[in-house]
Amino acid sequence: MNYRETMTSGGALLWFFQRITGVYLAAILLIHVINLHVLIGGEVTFAAIAERVATPMWKTLNISFLIIALFHGLYGMWVVFEDYIHKGWMRVLVYSVIAAIAVVFTIFGTLTMITFQHGG
């Protein structure tokens, strides 16, 4: 085979981005845990969480978490599939399913976050 034919696969930047997003996800998770169990304290109730989630800052944070977690997880899945699926049509099919999941979850997740309100 010609090893040069797919030289511009772009794997380098995606690999690097996967590392960056991994660190970001770990940081956001830590912020969530600390905020919920250390800073707020007391009983964890729907009202307490909803009040926080309804603020613009937490909405932004949660939407970024949603998009980056989806990218990180689904790209990771794609890399695993890529190892074992070598047939062209099968790769297109799997890639399309992953892309569709990404689009649907991003739209519904973002809509849920944007429209979420608490206490009228």
Add this chain to the structure above:
Amino acid sequence: MAMLKFKINRFNPDDERRGHYAQEYELDVPKGYTVLDCLNDIKWKQDGTLSFRRSCRSGICGSCAMTINGVNNLACETQALALKSAVITIEPLRGYPVVKDLVVSLDPIVRGLMAVKPYMINKTPPPTDQERLQSPEDRERLEGLYECILCGSCTSACPSFWADKEYIGPHAFLKAYRFVADSRDEDARAHLEALDDKHGLWRCHTIFNCVEACPKDLNPTRAIAELKKELVKGKMG
């Protein structure tokens, strides 16, 4: 001395109907015998049809790499009695096409190796009557990189290679980094360009099997990590 049983995987291309099968031999193994000594003894005294590769008997040529009791190793560097096993199972290196008995085709190794241009690229003529010099610090960087004997144990143990037979392989990555890290090499890009490929560096998932399998105790995974950094740096400009 101890009487050991050798269970050897056999395959004869002229008798493909029989396929792969295990054949057992018994041998009185003296102290100090390597697995290669045992195989030689079996071949010379019991069964001349048994095929395996060997050359240097000193852990330098890499010819006698095989899977011994499930672990890739050089037969000439494996003491038979030290395995502490009454039955020693010997198989050809996994993942490669078997040519005959313990002899495998190393074509995938050569293909991956050639892709990374495994030689020093330096267009500047060397100084007259002198080698190309490098500082002791620059030479130090090549420790653990140049010693690879290309036995194929690492790539044979790599799940990414099992899944993709066109995967360039940890042996070639280690060799590529040996030249990328060499201060005398003038064209790192030439060694790197084949790596950013769907059969290249990004198929490595840091499983460390190559490190465990290397009979020379080298660390291809570390070389792969360094190469990934080099590629990302190159992309960032």
